[in-house]
Amino acid sequence: MVQDDLLVVGFDLETRREVHIAEGPPEHWKRLGYNGTGQLVCFYCFHGFEAPVGTQVPLVTRGRLGGKVRRHFAHPPGQAPAGGHGPETVWHITTKHTLAAWARTRPGVARVRLEQWTEDRDRRADVEVLLEDGTKIALEAQRRLMTDDGWRVRHRDYVRQGVVDVWFWRPRVHFPHIVLSEGLPVWFYSVSKREAATSLGRPHRQVGEWWKAPDLSVYGLHHPPCALDELERVTMPLGSLGLAAHGAVLPGDLHKRLLDSQQEARREARRRQGDAARYAQSVRDAQERAARAPAPASPPRVPAGSLVCEACRRPLDPLLAKARRHILC
Template structure:
């Protein structure tokens, strides 16, 4: 569950470390304190201010979390799973972004200057460059994604798209040759990000020997539009945000480069089997 701090209008997650001193600050705002920290989902779905309980114990069996007070849960006993995923994801990503190098501001639900688009998470770097993170759970048509992407481009904002882990890959994001996108998904329950790598393949149509597209005969980024996909999962805390987007982990870059070098030196060798089952 995500909480909303009514005093500053910001969404909040419980620190993952029970010993984090911020936990006591949250307790002071919870039902045990001034009650300014409320369930963000109850607030969004029902318009009611339900103060949260902060459950975080050093050595506890469960990870730190917010809970409803007894008897204050929503009528059905739980919130909409899609709402939970979306709200938890953008809150967690904003908190993570604030820890990244040169980031001076990271907020949720921020409009572009002309109000044509509202970013789930808007990040500003010290050099004034901006990045928007979109956490998308519902399917989009190709036209809807292209329009949103172009709105960000028009405003000089780099857009990063993180999809629900159960959704089908929206390959339309691979269509812009000038602003390279990757296929990312996000699981807030695991605090993990998955990057899809294109599986090796031969050219889709015959090419002269001197024009063999050797780059695609090994796992590659970004994937081609019709590639089988190999998932690579990372902890969110192991990733780095830059003004150009989420940086590809160095270990993966080195691995892909090594496989490309090997096949360039020995073009007739077989590409080793992928370490993960392609999707």
């Protein structure tokens, strides 16, 4: 595996576009790189990251398919900037372009553009996606921690303008938990693994009359999670995600796992509802039987001063005065 901070994105000086090693065989890149024509250079150096703008450093191709080190572009020995390129820079630029390339392959996508302002020019999305149904989606590659207030302002600006915002966070960066409170999922993207990750909400505890809750799905695995849920992290290839009007879509097998878990919770809720209904009916039946039962006979009136059984309050024979009750009472 190659660490994120060692990855290099290529730039083709002839086509004037960013290129990734997966777009062609190693022999192709070797012809364009360090020992070839030299038109394949480091994207970051050329665009002025940790180097003067326009710096041309032809790249070499390393690694091999199926080997311990995945194929990647690299600077020739001694030609990388001192300390290398910043890992946040590498992650952000690579992720932004990767998300754009991914979005272009999703069904129902009409247009994908990088670094686009919203109509009122309040926000500039890393990647703007227009779906064929007219939905606008902003894909954001977020490399640093944001405060709750900072994220909320950006999110609500998008909502106000009818834009669906989907956030991909750099791995190991803490995300603001206000994201979950707003009902959005949290996505991560690993450049080195080419994997997306998200968190599922574990089933809520079934306490009290939980089966009366308006949303029973939270008693199974659910996505997005609720703000205070216990979380389960799941990973998947970015290419397995879909894109729809509400944002990124989980792969089919993972979506089925959630549905199965939620259906099991709903079956248990129906069982509990049935038990509660049967108990309530049994109480009503008992009350009705009690209402229909004849009133108990009143005990005979006993003259004042007479002996009475302390149990049934009926007249007591003087022979039983010492016992103070009938033999059978």
